Amino acid sequence: MLALSGLLVWGAGEWAAQSELDNQWDNLRRSSEVQTLALRGVATRYSFLPFTAAQQPLVTALLKAPDSERDRAAANVYLETVNAHAGSDVLYVMDTSGRTVASSNWQSPRSFVHQNYSNRPYFSDALAGLAGRFYGVGKTTGEPGLFASAPVRDGDRVIGVVAVKIDMQPIVATWAQLRDPVFVTDALGIVFLGSVSPWLYKTTRPLAAADVQRVRNEEQYGSDWSPVAVPWTLRQQRDEPGMELALPAGGSRYLALNEALPDLGWTLTLTADSRAVALARQQAWALASLASGLLVLAALYWRLRERHLQENQRARIELEQRVQERTHALQQAQAFRQSMEDALLVGMRARDLQGRIVYVNAAMCEMVGYRADELVGQLPPYPYWHPDDLPRHWQDSEMALAGQAAPQGFESRLRHRDGRDVHTMVYTARLIDGDNRNIGWMSSVVDITAQKRAEEQQQQREAQLQRVQRVITVGEMASTLAHELNQPLAALVNYAAAARALAAQGRTDLLADSLTALSDQALRAADIVGRIRRWVRQQPQSREPCDLNVVVDQSLALLLRAEARRHGIPVQLDLAAGPLCVNADRVLLEQVVLNLGLNALQAMQGAQAAHGSAEPESPPPELLLRTRAEAGHALLEVLDRGPGLPPEIAARLFEPFFTTRAEGLGLGLNICRSIVESMGGELQASNREGGGAVFVIRLPEAPEK
Structure with a gap:
């Protein structure tokens, strides 16, 4: 023993x-x-960045003229922007000698610019026309990282290398x-x-x-x-x-x-x-020792059991009687359960581990039009699977049999035997036997056909209502179109006049710039028309992440700076230090900034004309554009030193067709508010301390990509 x-x-x-x-x-x-x-x-993750940056004309231009400070500054800003959006460590460009000519960290004390990395394999690989990858400690920063590179080509000639450093920490x-x-x-x-x-x-x-x-x-x-x-x-x-x-x-x-x-x-x-492993061996020894002791105790117990055999015989007879009583109770419970299942409106279907149907209730048979004996024993594909959804049926079945069915259920379209579609929600759970083993899967199938039809009808009604509302606003859109095209058309006239004058003077160097600007304004007018047409046709807005600071700069470059110069009013900028990223339609947002800026210039010009020269104690006219972040929002403030907003005007400021100018349509501020609200923001106006007005655009700040 x-x-x-x-x-x-x-x-x-x-x-x-x-x-x-x-x-x-x-x-x-x-x-x-x-x-x-x-x-x-x-x-x-970032291996695409060098190939993408290598196609950028700014990079090619810098490598062709590496001593051009303008090209270097443009390439630095481009690399900094791309690197910030991508989230990589550093993105930089090297000439054929390995010297860095532009980098995303050009403003950092440990900038890569002017550093030489010709001894690194990723540089030599890219210079040979291949994609490079190399892990090492940075020569400039001393911090390790993964370097990926790509060649910059000018035709068949490699003129430089773009590389990205990836932080593996x-x-x-x-x-x-x-x-x-x-x-x-x-x-x-x-x-x-x-x-x-x-x-x-x-x-x-x-x-x-x-x-x-x-x-x-x-x-x-x-x-x-x-x-x-x-x-x-x-x-x-x-x-x-x-x-x-x-x-x-x-x-x-x-x-x-x-x-x-x-x-x-x-x-x-x-x-x-x-x-x-050693701990498992020791625990097994302890358990086996305990089991050996139990075997000895079992032998002793066997002898004791023999002594009480007669008493156990009587107990066994009583136990058999109890078993008969329990069996009868179980039969009654089974009959009751069957009655409940037959009365259920929810379809029940049980399958074994191979997907074979082993049970269906009456509600399931009625839902699909097949008898229980026609379904029991069937393996996928089942006869009630919809022929148009077979790939999805296979996917749902395989996920359910693998124990990966969604706990919240999934929708499934079935085909009734008479050919009609039946929409259902299917909920699947494990089928456990008395030994707590998983022997299959039980699914509850709920008929939601009536609910789906009601939802489709509701969606159709809502779509029709939205279409009617948009048709009602077509008249307003016509006025909007006229108002929004006013600025690019005015710019077209100015640029055309300038081009005619330059052509007459024979100044071809400036003529090309004027023609380019004229073309840009024509494209901008076409873009405005296209966006309004898409809005009327229920097409989604073209919203994309954009920097509010860049939108302000673009608006100044388009028209505001020229108009302010023409009116003799200085323009001041107070922009946030970092990017202010928002999800917006960039062109429409630029149009809002243009409208607000032009309104401010006209208000200050009108005030000067009405009162003559400014009083000594009154602040000089200026247009201030300020951006900042506040509580998860990006703010753009347009401030002027005009006459301000009297209470009777402030109350009706955003009403359609309300204007204080004889030549105005009264639609500009109403359109601006509609555009900002369509982007999830708000437009507010108030009087500026010390004289003038303040218009504030508040948009939800979007995370940087």
């Missing part, structure tokens, strides 16, 4: 240890798949939260990324002298790097998928699994503490 107990205890310990070891390897494999996807995602921060070490080695076996910082830039195997010299020449891991071995050893495990990683001097031991990433030239290594 003792020998048998000892053999049981030893066997249980070995079985538990092997089982835990297999479980650890399985966990490592699953974790490896997840971490590999995450690592590839971070490494390739976010994924390292994720690894640092794991219990066991995770690290990545390059093709030479050097640890360059991992959750244990003392291991970084150490070698896992001896390096050839040529490889050491190449790493030093490329300054991949810093200018003073030298090969130092990692403080652990790896040993292949017999009949196991991975290796054992052992720290020196009786340190921890880990199971280590390598995952090669050939497309990146890296190897990802994940580890798991092997102490769990």
Whole structure:
């Protein structure tokens, strides 16, 4: 008995240890798949940026004329904007000698501009016409990152290189939260990324002298790097998928699994503490010892049981009687359950693990028009699946059988036997037997055909109502169109007159600029017409992320600055330091800024004409455009030093066709408010302290992409 107990205890310990070891390897494999996807995602997330920037004419122009300060400034601003929207670390351009001529961090104290990176492989690869990728410590910042590059071509000739630096530290921060070490080695076996910082830039195997010299020449891991071995050893495990990683001097031991990433030239290594295997063996020994003791107690109990056999016989007879009573009660409960199922209006369908129908209730049969004996035993595709939705039926069925059905249910269109469509909501749950095993899936099918029809009718009524409302506003849109086209048409006339005068003077250098501006205004007028037509036809607005500061600059460039100069009124800007990103129709928003600015200029011009020269104590006329962020909103304020807003005018300021000017239509401010509100914002007006008026555009601030 003792020998048998000892053999049981030893066997249980070995079985538990092997089982835990297999479980650890399985966990490592699953974790490896997840971490590999995450690592590839971070490494390739911004690989498109160099190719995109290489196509930009600003970059090509700078590389053709690298000493042009204007081209350099334009390229710096472009790279800074693209880098900010993309969220990468640094985006920069190098000429064929490796010297950086423009960079997104051109304003930073550690700017890449004028730095030379000709010794980096990603530069030489791109210069050869290939896409480059290289991980290393930055020569300028000293901070590590992944560098991706692309060539800039002028025809068949490579004239420069665009590169992006990607910060890999976010994924390292994720690894640092794991219990066991995770690290990545390059093709030479050097640890360059991992959750244990003392291991970084150490070698896992001896390096050839040529490889050491190449790493030093490329300054991949810093200018003073030298090969130092990692403080652990790896040993292949017999009949196991991975290796054992052992720290020196009786340190921890880990199971280590390598995952090669050939497309990146890296190897990802994940580890798991092997102490769990020893702990499982010890726990199994304890449980087996307890089981052996229970076997001894069971033998003693058997002898005691024999003594009480007669008493147990009487108890068994009583138990059989109770079983008969319980069986009768169960039969009654089954009959009651069947009656309830037949009375249900909700369809019930049970399937086994292979998808075979094993049960349907009367409501389900009535819903699809098939008898229970025609459905039970059927495998997918079922006869009531709608022929137009077969791919979706297959997808929903496979997800349900895999235990991934949406807990909130999903819609499914079925085809009744008589050919009509039946819209349903399907809710699926596990079918559990008495041994708590999953033996299939039970689905509740609710007929929502009447509800769907009611929703469709309601949608049709709402669509018709919206169409009627838009048709009603066509008259207002005609006035809107006339009002909005006034400014670009006036600009067209001015530019045409200027072009005629320049042509007469033979000044062809300025003539081309005037013709270009004239064409831009014509395109702007066409864009305004197109947007109003799309609005009337119920087409969605073209809303996109845009910087409110850029909108102000564009509006000044279009007309405001020229009009202010013509009226002799200075224009002041007080713009927010950083970008103010909003989701808006850029052209319509520029039109709003133009309208408000022109109104302010006309108000100040009218006040000067009415009162003659300004009084000594009155503030001089000026137009101030100010942007700022406030409580999740982006604000644009248009301030003037005009006559202000009397109470009787302020109350009717945004009414259609209300105007204080003889030549005005009274639609400008009404249209401005409608445009701002269609973008989810609001337009307000008030008197300015010290004289004048303030118009405030408030729009929800959008996150930067």
